[in-house]
Amino acid sequence: xxxxxxxxxxxxxxxxxxxxxxxxxxxxxxxxxxxxxxxxxxxxxxxxxxxxxxxxxxxxxxxxxxxxxxxxxxxxxxxxxxxxxxxxxxxxxxxxxxxxxxxxxxxxxxxxxxxxxxxxxxxxxxxxxxxxxxxxxxxxxxxxxxxxxxxxxxxxxxxxxxxxxxx
Numbered sequence: 202x203x204x205x206x207x208x209x210x211x212x213x214x215x216x217x218x219x220x221x222x223x224x225x226x227x228x229x230x231x232x233x234x235x236x237x238x239x240x241x242x243x244x245x246x247x248x249x250x251x252x253x254x255x256x257x258x259x260x261x262x263x264x265x266x267x268x269x270x271x272x273x274x275x276x277x278x279x280x281x282x283x284x285x286x287x288x289x290x291x292x293x294x295x296x297x298x299x300x301x302x303x304x305x306x307x308x309x310x311x312x313x314x315x316x317x318x319x320x321x322x323x324x325x326x327x328x329x330x331x332x333x334x335x336x337x338x339x340x341x342x343x344x345x346x347x348x349x350x351x352x353x354x355x356x357x358x359x360x361x362x363x364x365x366x367x368x
Contacts (some may be wrong), residue, residue, distance in 0.1 A: 211328050225262075228321035229332040238265040241276045242320075245284075251367050254287025257326050285366050286327035288348040293319035301360040309344025310351040312336060335351050 229240030243260035250256070262276035264330065283294035284327040293316070304316040306323055320335040334340065345351060360366060 226331050235268050238269050243279050245326050254285050257284045283363050284326040298316050303358050303366050305356045307353040307355045308349045309341040
């Protein structure tokens with residue numbers, strides 16, 4: 202397991218092309234309470250573009266495994282979620298039990314356990330960047346250079362529909 206964690210932390214950053222044409226890169230995950238997980242970035246498609254940002258539909262597959270073992274090569278069925286690329290209102294949007302939620306993000310600033318896993322998908326979707334460390338001083342400077350104010354609210358909100366995030 203130590204090798205896996207060391208490998209996850211020592212990955213060289215990978216850039217994705219504009220349409221994520223790499224062979225479905227694996228986004229760094231984490232281990233917590235005896236379980237590890239990561240995600241495979243399958244695709245992104247523009248849904249809408251406004252002056253507030255670009256809304257993408259993303260296909261992500263997940264896998265998990267016990268901390269004391271190695272991960273399998275198999276990921277679950279891809280799930281469809283959404284990402285709003287915006288320096289004003291960055292967000293990761295998903296549906297759970299019939300309700301649409303948005304995690305409002307603060308790239309380069311504060312993050313919390315509930316939204317920590319959203320950042321790898323956000324950075325891959327919006328800035329073609331795949332890890333390993335999304336919460337370093339280097340990433341804070343990268344976010345600042347991209348125009349993020351670093352003091353955006355981190356929150357979970359409910360939406361009626363995905364495109365409501367653009368309002």
